[in-house]
Every structure is written in structure tokens, then in C-alpha cells.
Amino acid sequence: MPPHALLELTTDLLHRVLQFDHPADKVVSDFFRQHRGLGGRERHTLAETAYELLRHRLRYQHLAQSGRGELPRRLALLAWQGDAGFLRGGLDEGERAWLSQVQAVDPASLPEPQRHDLPPWLAERLQAERPDDFWPLVEALNRPAPLDLRVNLLKARREEARAALAEAGLAAEPTPYSPWGLRLAGKPALQKQPVFLDGRVEVQDEGSQLLALLVDARRGEMVVDFCAGAGGKTLALGAAMRNTGRLYAFDTSGHRLAALKPRLARSGLSNHYPVQIAHERDERIKRLAGKIDRVLVDAPCSGLGTLRRNPDLKWRQSPAALAELVAKQTAILESAARLPKPGGRLVYATCSLLAEENEAVAAAFTAAHAADYEPLDVAELLAKARVEGGDGLVQDGRLRLWPHRHGTDGFFAAAWQRR
């Protein structure tokens, strides 16, 4: 495709992404479905340019105030992630001169909002909660995430999976904390690799693996993944249970549970029971009350810990939406707390960075359930799960993962044992 045509398509995609009607990954995949003739490299340029713009929207909008022509086109030029020489081939002389001029601006010289690239409400909260490392945190959040894999121990050991990847020309290093993880260099397409297709590896951020390790599901147990979604953690729990016992995967979204099916098929797991529930107080949950060994509540949250992968979330979330989420998280945790048997474990987790969705929800639960739930020290649980350096992942007895400190997405988890 000639440069001017790809640039026009990019401009069109950016225009759609900036409507914020739907998550950016959905807008991008719908766009690709409408333009089936696009090659791999063209798709890469389109998607990465859209994500770059979402990461640095304030910076690029500021720089795009000069120049002429429609705004999404200027934004496309500024955020362009394809070949620079190819792009210049699609520009007139005026655009080329303008681009050189704005690209010479040092980002460090820009005002604060254009440097952190966060909406004001979120910048204020993070600055208040993380005064000492606000800047390293936002810099890490505004960089793309690496591609992490979880080795499915039902099918391969970590070194075997690593060797299979190496044979396919894909270099991977063991992840520093999760004993199940491999981190790939770059972002290779995995969908056609035998090691992925036959279920030896699954894509999963190391932080997400650590949440499953914290649940420590064992052979023969009854386990509930209360907010299973497309099943990232369900798969990890099922493999830890060695495909024995019973693993219930609840979710209110049938659509998300359906996305779990092909992943389960690849994984070789058969101990799972996906259940679409109407809401967190569904009758089918009551029937399991007091019978479960381990319950994971991977609660619906703002997702702000995943900004490396989902940079649109910072523009799509709001303080009002957060308040609603906290009410939902509290209600789900309350209902899930009926499930564990005495001695059973309850884990509450989010991929949010904000105390409001994390420590505040956990502290309210601890206070309300002093009679029936004892808080567990996550550092001890990680040590038992053979996570190396687990102490460094814990704050006040709870798991706190940070992109700039641990190289994972941002995650929180608290754990309790039923008395």
C-alpha cells in the first residue's frame, strides 16, 4: 500500500479510537476486520500508532496545535510507529517541514500534564498516593508491556517450553518471580506456533500468574474463580490443581466465558465447570456456601494497572465510574465470602493502582468480618508457593505489584482464611 493510502487509513483509525465509545482493542480489531487486505506490517503500524497516541495523547494534541489540515492526520504523523522514511513519502513539503520542527521539541521541556499524559483527576490521585515514585511509575505505565507466557505444567516444564520456543527462533527468559513464567524478547506473533497451539504455553502477564500462585489451589480441591472472565487465572488454577478436583469458573458475562472455551481446549484441562451467573447473589452460588477450599475474586476494576496494554482506560475511566466499581467490588467480595469452608482461603484481587479499589475494600472487609475471617500475610503465602523474592512484592501484608518496580502490570491482592 502506498504511504499516502496507509496514512489515510491510520487517520481514519485514530478518528475512531478517539471517540472512546468502545475499548481501543475492539476498535482496532473491528477496523482490521473491515480491511481484510492489510498485511502484517501495515496492521502493526496502524495498531501501534493508535496505542502510541493513546499513551501520549496530551503531548501530541499539544504539539498538533501548530500545523494545518485535519487534526487526526497531524496526530497520525506525530504518533507514527511505522518506517519514518516511508511516512515522509506520503507527505507534502509543508508537512515534512512541520514534522521536523515539532519532532525537535524536547518532551522534557513540556508542561507537567503533557509529560505525565494523565487526565487531571488521575494525576492528582497518583501523585497523592505515590509522592516518591510518581514519575518512574507514569513513565513505566506509558511504555508498552513485554509479552509474558505461563508454561502449562500439565504439558511441559518451563525449560522444555523455553527450548521449544528457542527452536522456533523465539528467545525467552524465565520471569523473575513466577516459577511458571517466560518473558519473550519483542512481541512475536504466537498464534501459529505449535508450542502455543498445543497448549504448552498461554499468554499471561507475570503479575496475573502471581495472583494464581497466591490462591495456591491444590490437587483434589474445590476451587471457585468468581470473576473468571476469559479465564486467564482459571487456566493457571486448573493446571496447579493438576486437572483434579473441581474448578468452578463464574462470570456474569457469557461472552467472556465463551472466550475461555478455545483456551481450555488447548490447555487439556477437564476439571472446570464454567457457570454464567445472573449476579453475585445468584442461587447457584448459595448451593456451594461453606464447601469451597479456595476462592479467587478477581474483581471488575478500573484496570488502571494495565495502562501499558490498555492506554485508552485512563481516558475512559472517571471518579464517578470508580465509585460504582468500589460498590460492585464490595458486593462481590461479600457474596463470595459465603463460599469458603472453615480453614478455606479467600483472595481478593484487582489490576487497579488505586487504594480506593484495593486497600480500602480489603480493610472494610477485614473490619466487617473480624469474627469469621483472619487476614493472611501474603509474604508467607508467596514463600510457600516458592515465589523467589516475594517479600519485595508485599506492602502491609498485601500483594502490591508495580510496573516500574517489578516489571509486571499493576496488581493488588489480599488474602484471608475462614475461621
Ligand SMILES: C[S@@+](CC[C@H](N)C(=O)[O-])C[C@H]1O[C@@H](n2cnc3c(N)ncnc32)[C@H](O)[C@@H]1O
Ligand atoms: C478482572 S476481570 C476478570 C479477568 C479474569 N479473571 C482473567 O484472569 O482473565 C473481571 C470479571 O468480572 C466479571 N464480573 C462483573 N460483575 C460480576 C459479578 N457480579 N459476578 C461475577 N463476575 C462479575 C466481568 O464480566 C469480568 O469478566
